[in-house]
Amino acid sequence: MATAMLECDICTEEFDSGNHKPLCLTCGHTFCFSCILELTTSSDICICPKCKKETAQDIDKILVNYVLIPTENKPYQRLARSPSETRCLQHHKTLDYLCVDCIKLTCFKCTRDTHVTHKVEAIDDLVSGDESAMNSTRKIQTTMQNKIFGLKNLATALNDFSGWIDDAINVKNDLDEWKEALQVQIISADKDFQAWKDLVSNVDEEERLECMEILRRLKLEPEVYSKLPEITEKLGAVVENYRSLKMPSNPHNLLPHGQHWTVTNSDEGGRAVRSLLNNRKPSRLVVISLHTDPIPSLSELLALIVSNDTGDLSLVNLDTFWWPPKSDFYCSVDFIKEFGRWLSAVYGTPYDLVSYMRERQREPRMFTR
Numbered sequence: 177m178a179t180a181m182l183e184c185d186i187c188t189e190e191f192d193s194g195n196h197k198p199l200c201l202t203c204g205h206t207f208c209f210s211c212i213l214e215l216t217t218s219s220d221i222c223i224c225p226k227c228k229k230e231t232a233q234d235i236d237k238i239l240v241n242y243v244l245i246p247t248e249n250k251p252y253q254r255l256a257r258s259p260s261e262t263r264c265l266q267h268h269k270t271l272d273y274l275c276v277d278c279i280k281l282t283c284f285k286c287t288r289d290t291h292v293t294h295k296v297e298a299i300d301d302l303v304s305g306d307e308s309a310m311n312s313t314r315k316i317q318t319t320m321q322n323k324i325f326g327l328k329n330l331a332t333a334l335n336d337f338s339g340w341i342d343d344a345i346n347v348k349n350d351l352d353e354w355k356e357a358l359q360v361q362i363i364s365a366d367k368d369f370q371a372w373k374d375l376v377s378n379v380d381e382e383e384r385l386e387c388m389e390i391l392r393r394l395k396l397e398p399e400v401y402s403k404l405p406e407i408t409e410k411l412g413a414v415v416e417n418y419r420s421l422k423m424p425s426n427p428h429n430l431l432p433h434g435q436h437w438t439v440t441n442s443d444e445g446g447r448a449v450r451s452l453l454n455n456r457k458p459s460r461l462v463v464i465s466l467h468t469d470p471i472p473s474l475s476e477l478l479a480l481i482v483s484n485d486t487g488d489l490s491l492v493n494l495d496t497f498w499w500p501p502k503s504d505f506y507c508s509v510d511f512i513k514e515f516g517r518w519l520s521a522v523y524g525t526p527y528d529l530v531s532y533m534r535e536r537q538r539e540p541r542m543f544t545r
Contacts, residue, residue, distance in 0.1 A: 184208035186284040198241040203229040452484035490521040
């Protein structure tokens, strides 16, 4: 089995007796001299990248872990890293950290370079459920929920387009049938025309009757014309449905920071959540769900929004505005009870407003400007 010399977990360089000699921090974790030198602040404080504990000690006084320094006769070895393990494309180091702001795996050198001002967590802390990484874990979960929310919106849009295509195909089939019937009428009319020209010059009694039949058919309204209103109506419905279809926007298209945001559908809601996850905040955010075009999964959307502390959030839920208070579909009050403490304003029925005022008295506003 392939093996490799013991190495520093940060830079993955092999330990030696020089710049990569293993130093043991007071927390018990060991890294090489060069990496600890980079981690040490001007106040001679080194924060362990694994457990976040501080070592307030001059680097020259940190204990050397001589056991890890290989010798010529007996080098210490451990299993090599899997050759399939993904490494940083820039530094060729293992991706042991996550930039929470970018939701991107990084190596230690990236955390000191490109992502130096970002929130960074060790992968081990995230997967072990470390309390110090709980906020980052929640943001990751919110990002996952938003991704699922966006995929559901895309699936719904594609289903709508698929349904529209089915309707268009049905109309095309009707048009094909109409074209066939029209072609039959054309052939019949052309035969009548040719027969008329042949008969008018010299007719007997039998041919006279045939001429009268041709004249009778000439006055008749072609049957195909009776289908025109139906075909026109179907085409109009297909065109109208097409105009109402909306494809979700590019997931990388974010809303501007510090401006007013308005959310009226799932696509705009997903865009707002993505913007919040990228540290963009609105001056005011208004969520509007119309009874003619309600936002699907409004509760799920609001949960994603408030989990990112938006600040000034208003809800205009007209989805249930005209429904009777005792209706099985009357769920607006439920939204107020669940999210009222985050809302700065509510527009709705009197029942909504009473519920909102009670919620505000029971639990003060939980957001900050």
